[in-house]
Amino acid sequence: MATAADEIAWIEQFKGLSQLAPDVKQTLTKRSRVTRFKQGDTVFAPGKTPDYLLLLLNGTVRVQQVSESGREVVLFRVRGGESCVLTTACLLAYEDYLAEGIAETEVEAVAIPRGVFDDLMADSDDFRRFVFHAYSRRIAELFHVIEDIAFRRLDIRVAQKVLDQAENGVLKATHAQLASELGSAREVISRQLAEFQRRGWISLGRGTVQIEDEAGLRALATS
Amino acid sequence: MATAADEIAWIEQFKGLSQLAPDVKQTLTKRSRVTRFKQGDTVFAPGKTPDYLLLLLNGTVRVQQVSESGREVVLFRVRGGESCVLTTACLLAYEDYLAEGIAETEVEAVAIPRGVFDDLMADSDDFRRFVFHAYSRRIAELFHVIEDIAFRRLDIRVAQKVLDQAENGVLKATHAQLASELGSAREVISRQLAEFQRRGWISLGRGTVQIEDEAGLRALATS
């Protein structure tokens, strides 16, 4: 898949980087390297604090928090392409957090050493904006997660999730996965979905949710 | 309280800033100004997106989220002195968030225009580190809030809160305030506190919680 050309051209994918001065671009491409993760790989986790910063090129990394009791909440996802700084180093530099990053798909990323990152921040307005934008986005997403968990009814959130994640009216996910997306418990999700099925909005299979009445779901989701 | 000397010397309060080159320092002091907020003032809120950045000198700003139904969660506090960038501009630049900042005490802050902030980020390693540290701290705090709300039992959190916030064994706060600190509801907190009182751990008064058996509380808090 990856050719030598890819290794040079990745920088053009980022609006914030493509206008850099040629010499800066060159240090950047020379001193960083493209790494890959397989689906399911742990990109970062409590304990290991990497000293580089990742820019995602392709794929999705799910960032989640795990409780002692084993329950999970998905905090946000980082996707390749747009605003996609995986703020491992910076983010995790601070005390004992409890979040891990899992590659949800095949992932391609550029690993930028700490020092190069610093230089970039110093040299490029665009890069700074880029990074801050990413940070702000993360914080906004965390705000959203808190609002959801603290304030919103679960049935509504389940309905929204099903609508959001479904492709062509089908959602491929286990109840346990949905529970972790929503910071809830598996049994609770099972019961919610069973209720939706009773109402004729969906039909259930092992690992799949088939939407039968989108309007019904949507009416709940937006109430 | 504030003298002309204060206006010049504030910059020395910040480890990250005191080593700046003299000329940078000068632009900074010249192009920023010290503002004050009275206790209870709204420092920032949804809707108004200020185009300056605040560095807190003294006082405390409480950042909280409010739901449509009126329930609140305290997300974190920003305090003067140490890592204290009130990331209004950057943070709030992003889409529709729902957080507001309230001055909990008299607050003194330096308002830095967006452009000066950019220059500083470009010119000073220390300032960059300073800002990133603040960001990381916020994100870590938000992680912590999520963990608490999603995973921890409320009785434990109430006990911790009482222990944390009490001064000389007394906590001055209404049940409603505690509920908002913990993202819960007033009645629930009232009942928890009543239970603690039955167990002889605390005694209650209007607006106050008096700790009677710290060991008892602590045993619950750390379990």
Next chain:
DNA sequence: ATGCCTATGTGACCAAATCACAGAATCAAT
């Protein structure tokens, strides 16, 4: 006193999480 406002107490009810299982579906290996 008389209100008025804020803080707290309480019962009934609902929503969600937890616990402890049972039963199905799927897959690998024999």
Next chain:
DNA sequence: ATTGATTCTGTGATTTGGTCACATAGGCAT
């Protein structure tokens, strides 16, 4: 194809937490 192992789903019982609708009580101003 049968056997096990594993993963996914269903379900009742119980507990915890949130919501609603009030009642009561303390402080404060007039």
